[in-house]
Amino acid sequence: MDIIAAYGPQFLGLACIAGFFMAWGIGANDVANAMGTSVGSRALTIRQAIVIAIIFEFLGAYLAGGEVTATIRKGIIDPELLADSPELLVYGMMSALFAAGTWLMIASVRGWPVSTTHSIVGAIVGFAAVGISVDSVSWGQVGTIAMSWVVSPLLAGVMSFALFVSVQKLIFDTDDPFAQAKRLIPAYIWIVGFMVSMVTLLKGLKHLGLDLAFGFGSQFGNALVLSALIGLVIAVIGAISLRGIQYEADEDNRFASVERVFGVLMVFTACSMAFAHGSNDVANAVGPLAAVANIVQSGGQVSAVAAMPAWILLTGALGIVVGLSTYGWKVIATVGQKITELTPSRGFAATLAAASTVVLASGTGLPISTTHTLVGAVLGVGLARGIAAIDLRVIGSIFASWLITLPAGAILAVIFFYTLRGIFG
């Protein structure tokens, strides 16, 4: 208690800096994967991608990031066990931030693909299991999270497969694909709007204190109707922007005009992907920060239930945006250059499937890896014979990164934890 009273503001300041730094890292590295499919398929220029990312990462983090942040803050560790020594939780969360941040820096320098989500979760489990006690970890929740890491790419793959097959059957394999595209794409745009609104309204807006009562019975009913309407508005906007696209005969590629129609759809999908990514990954930065802030501001009380201050999500969102504008645009360009085999129709299927999965996970409070989910989604399109060649060895490298990142984050967190304990007592 005394330690908290003595060093409270310092801890908070340190945690803020560390949290902002993590968020910066997420914006600089991770967002590229979310926006890469849009830039690679040439549906967006890099500048457009950055603008969309800035707006929608921020919105996603602020409007829908609450649940996952809560999980990171208090879902992985059982706070009750630390009621007597709250400073351990403070040290631990700060260690987790430092550890994850350090690991990301190492990976960046070495050029390894690493998931920010896995780093922070591994770090938290690490310091808790080793630094405090094995019982302090909610292993049930950890198990659920680990399962979600396997389920999310699979789910995204199934969704992208279904989406792409529907696009093939309804648009491409017809007498006039271009006309079919102009007719049906607004419906797909509606799906994008509906899906994002639905999850956000159901789960994400609690911390803003909005009460949506339109008299449709349950919260679910209200959300359903409102989402359908929002989707309709967005679909109409999409339909209007489609009007300008004319059919141009292209000898090299008879479906070039169809792809341009899909390009419009990709813009909406890119927005949803940025939103989804912000909603899930902001927690990696501000979850630990929220834990520290909660303890410091309550003077040492480790309460399991506490409101999520808006300023914390704001800090994370801002960090992501700054990271994106300073360094992230370069990484987006690099990733975009390597994904040129992806056309808008493929990119759309993969991105929408991934965005849906991530937003669903965010609503359920599960921190997942956006990048791995995207890989699963692209694989789904490949299985539907939508892509000429997919390198399956990447799956092996993903398993390898899981095996390395979790222990690495844990070990680093333990080191930082004991260091902090040594310094502050």
Next chain:
Amino acid sequence: MASPLGKLLGRSPIAPIQRHMQLAQESVQLLCELIAAAMDDDAERVTEIHKLLTGTCADARTLRHEIRQELPGGLLLAMPRPDLLTLVDLQQRICQQTRRTAQPLVVRGLRLPPALNKGTEKLCTQVAEAAGSTLAAIRELDEMLEQGFGRHERRYVTRMLDALGRQVQRCNAQQLRLAQQLRKQEDKLDALDGLFLYQLMQELNAIADQCGDVGEQLHLLLAQ
């Protein structure tokens, strides 16, 4: 930080395969020019074109190697790997066949009797057309992928392949007529020349058959 997404999408083999067929078709065009030069008895031009022909065939061989190398085992492909590799092999045979056809004209200085010029020209044109149709069909590979191997694209390409089949039959018929014409000229010719002339017509016609084989393989790919 490296992204798995960057490495996830392997290089599509379709563009190189299409380029390879283009080289094969160019070799057929060069062969026709070579035969025309032989008819004019322009030995210099014959040698010149022959050099271009062997160059084109060498490029095709290199490209085939590259295609094979770019298709490693860990790839998930939209079309089955063995069928794709067989397709490239069949395309390569067109190149080999054009070289084989050209050889007696260059090495032995074989010349056609003027009475056969028109018929040979007609056969050349028909073989070149068959090669052109084959190239057009192979160019549909990326459209097939784009459209998702659906019914419409399959019908479209099947129509092209039917037309190719008819062209190959016309080449066979024309080769027979040409051989009959040669029979009538036999006593005016040197015995060895006569033999080589028969062979020339057969080899020339064989190019069309090779084009037909490529078409058949493409049809097989479609049927997946």
